[in-house]
Amino acid sequence: MWMLWLMLLLLSSLAAASSSNVKPGSGCQEKCGHVTVPYPFGIDNSMCAMNKNFFLNCSRGDSPPKLMIGDLEVFNLSIENGSMIASISTAHRCYDGLGNRNSDYNDPYVKLGNRPLRFSDTRNKLTAIGCDTSAYMGDPNGSFWTGCISMCTNESAKLNESSCSGIGCCQTPLPKSLKSLNLTLRSVYDHEDMGKFMPCDYAILADETFNIAEFQASEDKSSSNVTIEWVVREKKCPDDPNSKVYGCGDYTTCYYSENGQGYRCKCKPGFQGNPYLGCVDIDECLDKEKYHCEGKCKNTIGSYTCDCPIGMYGDDVTVPYPFGIDDHMCAMNKNFFLNCSRRDSPLKLMIGELEVFNLSIEIGSMIASIFTSRRCYDGLGKRSSHFNNPSVSLGSRPLRFSDTRNKLTAIGCDTLAYMGDPDGSFWSGCISICTNESAKLNESSCSGIGCCQTPLPKSLKSLELTLRSVHNHEDMGEFMPCDYALLADETFNIAEFRASDDKSSSNVTI
Numbered sequence: 001m002w003m004l005w006l007m008l009l010l011l012s013s014l015a016a017a018s019s020s021n022v023k024p025g026s027g028c029q030e031k032c033g034h035v036t037v038p039y040p041f042g043i044d045n046s047m048c049a050m051n052k053n054f055f056l057n058c059s060r061g062d063s064p065p066k067l068m069i070g071d072l073e074v075f076n077l078s079i080e081n082g083s084m085i086a087s088i089s090t091a092h093r094c095y096d097g098l099g100n101r102n103s104d105y106n107d108p109y110v111k112l113g114n115r116p117l118r119f120s121d122t123r124n125k126l127t128a129i130g131c132d133t134s135a136y137m138g139d140p141n142g143s144f145w146t147g148c149i150s151m152c153t154n155e156s157a158k159l160n161e162s163s164c165s166g167i168g169c170c171q172t173p174l175p176k177s178l179k180s181l182n183l184t185l186r187s188v189y190d191h192e193d194m195g196k197f198m199p200c201d202y203a204i205l206a207d208e209t210f211n212i213a214e215f216q217a218s219e220d221k222s223s224s225n226v227t228i229e230w231v232v233r234e235k236k237c238p239d240d241p242n243s244k245v246y247g248c249g250d251y252t253t254c255y256y257s258e259n260g261q262g263y264r265c266k267c268k269p270g271f272q273g274n275p276y277l278g279c280v281d282i283d284e285c286l287d288k289e290k291y292h293c294e295g296k297c298k299n300t301i302g303s304y305t306c307d308c309p310i311g312m313y314g315d316d317v318t319v320p321y322p323f324g325i326d327d328h329m330c331a332m333n334k335n336f337f338l339n340c341s342r343r344d345s346p347l348k349l350m351i352g353e354l355e356v357f358n359l360s361i362e363i364g365s366m367i368a369s370i371f372t373s374r375r376c377y378d379g380l381g382k383r384s385s386h387f388n389n390p391s392v393s394l395g396s397r398p399l400r401f402s403d404t405r406n407k408l409t410a411i412g413c414d415t416l417a418y419m420g421d422p423d424g425s426f427w428s429g430c431i432s433i434c435t436n437e438s439a440k441l442n443e444s445s446c447s448g449i450g451c452c453q454t455p456l457p458k459s460l461k462s463l464e465l466t467l468r469s470v471h472n473h474e475d476m477g478e479f480m481p482c483d484y485a486l487l488a489d490e491t492f493n494i495a496e497f498r499a500s501d502d503k504s505s506s507n508v509t510i
């Protein structure tokens, strides 16, 4: 009998674990008041947190209960962003309207302690509100101070605005990796000209949710909300991406935060969940919106496959026997088995990494696209980083580039194009030299000016395309910024190629 009860208990705790963000089966509370406390954070029992740095206080005496980290109240904890929202004290300094500072002032000292926490440098700003006001933030050690100054008259100050516009308000960003700071205020003229208008100045560290008008209207101006970044440990990720990382669960990767000065974990692509508890595979087939598939969707660990249903063929491309798709039985043998990728729209017929456009049984050929080689210059004779030397292989299948239908074509005015065997056993190429004036690139076929061509050797299975320049395009100005080397069949048209937006591929006959 009690076995059954135990099993029920186990089952219910497992069910709870799948939807919850706390350690499964631990009995840990997931909420403190309205705030969700996901693992690695924990409350009530230190076993619920990854370690003491993530153990928070939930003051259940308050109504509603308050989640506290040290002496800061926490309103939100985010696993995705590695952040939390907490409130800290503002600085204020008040004047009596006659230029006398009264005793009502506060210069807070905010410290995040020894935990691996830092103020976010991207989401927080120091904001000063006042008309004769300089606000500073500094290291408690006095090792740095930074701030901003706002001067205005009681007439010009428009403090109704929701964001800091510069009148009666100034803002300055935070340095990276701040762990603790002092906020303080100064006044140049002691508010002598301000009358009763704006009795107090404020220095506020707050994130982008801060709204001046709301702040001005609020009764309690003593605190503001900041975004704080947390990390698992203030260490770098290990060099070996496969090694086990402290704090990271299954199917996760480690990443480093400059501001946080340490690492956090995230799910590997294709996985989801809380990376500190371990990620689980995404069943992509259940979310057709996000993971496109019009064919037979099959979930795999970390990914999915999408195959064409038998009888359906790729867009416009007929797949005649001996070729086949979808099922090995449809092809003569594995050499003729192609992939129809229904993840793409329009559909793509693929052989290895090449897209296939036409299969001809009569002449034993197919048309496929391969990458072009490109090298670009800045007009002053300097090569830019914009270049590509593709290497194309037809793999172990019985395929060869057609020697009669394809040519190596170079386009450019100071251009040497080569093709070679990737193992270096041969190189061949052509040279095109011209001036920016003589180049007539409007023509549809390669006429020799600004363009050269050379035939292919027989039986090529794989090759590398590459480009060189004799004078680094020095005399070309901005004319023809890029040279191209491409392998293309007789359908290739220079004018079309020059006019097209995408010059990254060309069609060859195989």
Ligand SMILES: *[C@@H]1O[C@H](CO)[C@@H](O)[C@H](O)[C@H]1NC(C)=O
Residues within 6 Å of the ligand: 034, 035, 036, 075, 076, 077
């Ligand atoms: C925390 O922030 C996220 C995103 O801004 C929000 O969806 C969530 O409701 C917030 N949680 C709490 C407890 O405020």
Ligand SMILES: *[C@@H]1O[C@H](CO)[C@@H](O)[C@H](O)[C@H]1NC(C)=O
Residues within 6 Å of the ligand: 055, 056, 057, 068, 069, 070
């Ligand atoms: C929780 O609160 C108790 C009592 O106020 C205090 O002694 C303890 O240090 C606090 N722990 C944390 C993690 O803030």
Ligand SMILES: *[C@@H]1O[C@H](CO)[C@@H](O)[C@H](O)[C@H]1NC(C)=O
Residues within 6 Å of the ligand: 076, 077, 078, 080, 081, 083
């Ligand atoms: C995480 O960061 C994004 C982008 O900055 C933000 O829109 C989102 O609200 C943040 N989520 C939480 C829970 O803080």
Ligand SMILES: *[C@@H]1O[C@H](CO)[C@@H](O)[C@H](O)[C@H]1NC(C)=O
Residues within 6 Å of the ligand: 139, 140, 141, 143, 180
């Ligand atoms: C003060 O400065 C020293 C060295 O610059 C640093 O090691 C120490 O952590 C600082 N103390 C605080 C409270 O910031």
Ligand SMILES: *[C@@H]1O[C@H](CO)[C@@H](O)[C@H](O)[C@H]1NC(C)=O
Residues within 6 Å of the ligand: 108, 109, 138, 139, 140, 141, 142, 181, 182
């Ligand atoms: C920062 O504030 C603390 C506490 O008020 C004080 O002891 C320290 O001297 C202040 N540091 C600076 C540089 O003013």
Ligand SMILES: *[C@@H]1O[C@H](CO)[C@@H](O)[C@H](O)[C@H]1NC(C)=O
Residues within 6 Å of the ligand: 157, 158, 159, 160
């Ligand atoms: C602020 O707005 C209110 C109403 O929107 C307006 O009456 C008042 O004059 C405004 N104050 C300033 C300083 O612009």
Ligand SMILES: *[C@@H]1O[C@H](CO)[C@@H](O)[C@H](O)[C@H]1NC(C)=O
Residues within 6 Å of the ligand: 154, 155, 192, 193, 194, 195, 196, 197
């Ligand atoms: C602006 O300040 C002057 C004193 O310099 C005072 O006479 C005047 O009433 C103030 N105006 C407002 C709108 O507070």
Ligand SMILES: *[C@@H]1O[C@H](CO)[C@@H](O)[C@H](O)[C@H]1NC(C)=O
Residues within 6 Å of the ligand: 075, 087, 223, 224, 225
């Ligand atoms: C801080 O954020 C919490 C949750 O969004 C909100 O209830 C609170 O009023 C904010 N505090 C301040 C000072 O803006």
Ligand SMILES: *[C@@H]1O[C@H](CO)[C@@H](O)[C@H](O)[C@H]1NC(C)=O
Residues within 6 Å of the ligand: 337, 338, 339, 350, 351, 352, 353
């Ligand atoms: C088809 O695609 C799968 C997964 O992307 C790959 O493993 C397989 O080698 C491909 N087959 C062909 C014939 O290209």
Ligand SMILES: *[C@@H]1O[C@H](CO)[C@@H](O)[C@H](O)[C@H]1NC(C)=O
Residues within 6 Å of the ligand: 316, 317, 357, 358, 359, 360
């Ligand atoms: C394939 O090639 C044949 C013969 O050149 C041609 O008639 C047909 O239109 C081509 N089909 C496609 C989809 O390009």
Ligand SMILES: *[C@@H]1O[C@H](CO)[C@@H](O)[C@H](O)[C@H]1NC(C)=O
Residues within 6 Å of the ligand: 439, 440, 441, 442
């Ligand atoms: C290209 O053709 C257009 C119109 O056909 C002509 O105006 C232009 O001068 C030609 N450019 C070159 C470089 O021949």
Ligand SMILES: *[C@@H]1O[C@H](CO)[C@@H](O)[C@H](O)[C@H]1NC(C)=O
Residues within 6 Å of the ligand: 436, 437, 474, 475, 476, 477, 478, 479
């Ligand atoms: C040709 O290049 C020269 C620099 O050598 C430059 O001054 C001229 O403007 C260029 N002409 C064209 C049409 O780009």
